[in-house]
Amino acid sequence: MDNEENKIQLSSQRFVEASKFRGKTYISIREFYEDPEGNLKPGKKGISLTIDQWKKLCENIHKIDRMIDRLDI
């Protein structure tokens, strides 16, 4: 079973997940699907960020929000 503690739900099928692969931590923002056994599996649509990329995203939240505001004017 999936460890729900490691996923944040963004929409019915989209999640943010933290995981380790070959000793490195990744933050995946990804669409998931249910396999025939009802387990949530990662799909193709998404991206797995390194910690450095994740930090850069977090540092730039306000800039990104301003980009959104400019588009909506």
Next chain:
Amino acid sequence: MDNEENKIQLSSQRFVEASKFRGKTYISIREFYEDPEGNLKPGKKGISLTIDQWKKLCENIHKIDRMIDRLDI
């Protein structure tokens, strides 16, 4: 030419971009590549979030950081 004001660089090829499509605003976290003319083009690897999904991600930054910390223990 691309409007640099609408992109935040996460790594050499990865960017966060705000854009409008059919009247809706999307935040794309995506790998880009250079076409033969030197223009930056969006690649397949990535995900385009709606504003609602983007807000949910932002609201959960601290939870996601805690998920990362738990993995690194």
